[in-house]
Amino acid sequence: MAKTLCSINPPLHVGARINHSRPLLKCRSQGGGLRRVVVNMSLSHHHQHNHDKHHINQPYWAAINDQIQAHLKKVVTVKDPVSVFEPMHHLVFSSPLDTAPALCVAACDLVGGGGGCGGDQALAAAAALQIIHAAYNTHEYLPLSDRPSLMPKASPGPMGHHAFGPNVELLTGDGMVPFGLELVAKSDDPAQNSSKRILRVIVEITRAIGSLGVVDGQYSELQCSQLDGNGSWHVELINNTCEKKEGGLHACAAACGAILGGGSEEEIERLRMFGLYVGMIRGTLLRYSPEKRSIRVEELRDLALKELEGFDGANVKAISSFIEGNLSHV
Template sequence: MLTKEDTVKDKEEEEEEEEKPRFNFNLYMVEKSRSVNQALNDAVSLREPHKIHEAMRYSLLAGGKRVRPVLCIAACEVVGGNESTAMAAACSIEMIHTMSLIHDDLPCMDNDDLRRGKPTNHKVFGENIAVLAGDALLAFAFEHIAVSTSGVSPERIIGAIGELAKSIGTEGLVAGQVVDINSEGLCDIGLEKLEFIHLHKTAALLEGSVVVGAILGGGCNEEVEKLRMFARYIGLMFQVVDDVLDVTKSSKELGKTAGKDLVADKVTYPKLLGIEKSNEFAQKLNRDAQEQLSGFDPVKVAPLIALANYIAYSPN
């Protein structure tokens, strides 16, 4: 039987729970994205040669959700770092991501006309400038993280650069892209090869974003590896969700050409599993990812949990 004292105590606990500030994910994303966009604008200014910098800025500042740079900052914060510590790296990651989009859209690759709701880079500036804009962003990304990261030991900066390079080379993005290209039109692509493609083509840079942030933030090896696994799960989930959206949403809703994987006869998760099973797999990956975050400060880890849920339930 509850006493009057117990009732009062329960009421006080309920009031305390209500008074606790809830994490506002939308506000967090707006604030972090604004900071990243300003830093990107400052880093890649419009200067001579005018044409190449115009092309770089066209794609770099075209919008996007800034998931990768925000993941980098959030991972840095969860191990005790701050936004300013990770900002140069976050910008570098977005430069690399933008490079991959410019090159992916080229006629020799996916031959796409639309990206982030705008004509693709080569449609505006021509193929030659688009290739060079991607190359320039890739080169400057490494210069920027090396020169502009402050308050971090040289050893950690070098470690972060190594992780970032690995995530986009023949052990990362390039590997996934090559296998993806060679798999077009083949009928014997199973789940194992599809997972290889996406773990490298998509998940590797997401993983690199989180790991780089954790290294620069001062994370110990155990923290870095737990965050690595978290990122690997959400990276694969990101692609599973993207595959589903590609066949369930319009080009207007997505801001890019819908159904292009179907036209290119690519193997996707909906093609192998169906839409319902693909959605179930994405939810499992989300649960597996969030299990990796146990043991971290609940307040500091809230942005990473919210980002995982955002990817899992993203409408576009």
């Protein structure tokens, strides 16, 4: 099937463009007009918030991201059938690096599981989360003209160049999700008696990306794009989008890291809530104008930091800098 699709769909080179026929989420500026909002959430740049209590530990996050990338290069290779794995390889490495996978590894470190089998399994889970993120990113930037754009874009998206046709990207994106889950399953080590943890992590991921998770957030985002931007119903939809999409994925990542690191149930739930608040900060930054988001972001920041109060060790400062890395873009 994949070979047939490739034969009828030669590589396309679609110029980056904004599709004006697709409705955009509306954010109002102080002057009352509508404007587009874009926020750079990269962890690779060192900034500091005005009231920063924790310096952003850029080397720590850079090292984690390097580990994730190195692991991805080992497991996502171009092999037979080439018609399947070549587009998968391209789509995984052409998508931007998400922040949730790094949080998975950091959470594992925080509960003391970074040095052994748990650390390797957390790295596999982080790679899976990045592959799943790449699948969603691929579907968001398919070169189609009849699908509404849900995220505001002030500039062309990262998928401006398409090496494959939309049907190949669509099917490959669908296949990347189970491929990511397979990586988690293969990380199981019976000698370490970790099968229950692996199964639990797979359940966590499938719930986070399913009908009560990301899909729910996508539906709220679609509803939100069809409103005029006024009223409490609009705000409720935006908040639900932030909670289910960015919040849910980051909560899942942090919980998975804690599970694989051997954390207690209390530690797992604390890190789950930490991830939820951190992810919601990211979603809030993406969807609200500066004058509307500042109070909400500070509330989420305080809630996130409070979840770390029960932890000890140097890694607490490192993981808390994850928040400041997001806040530096306010």
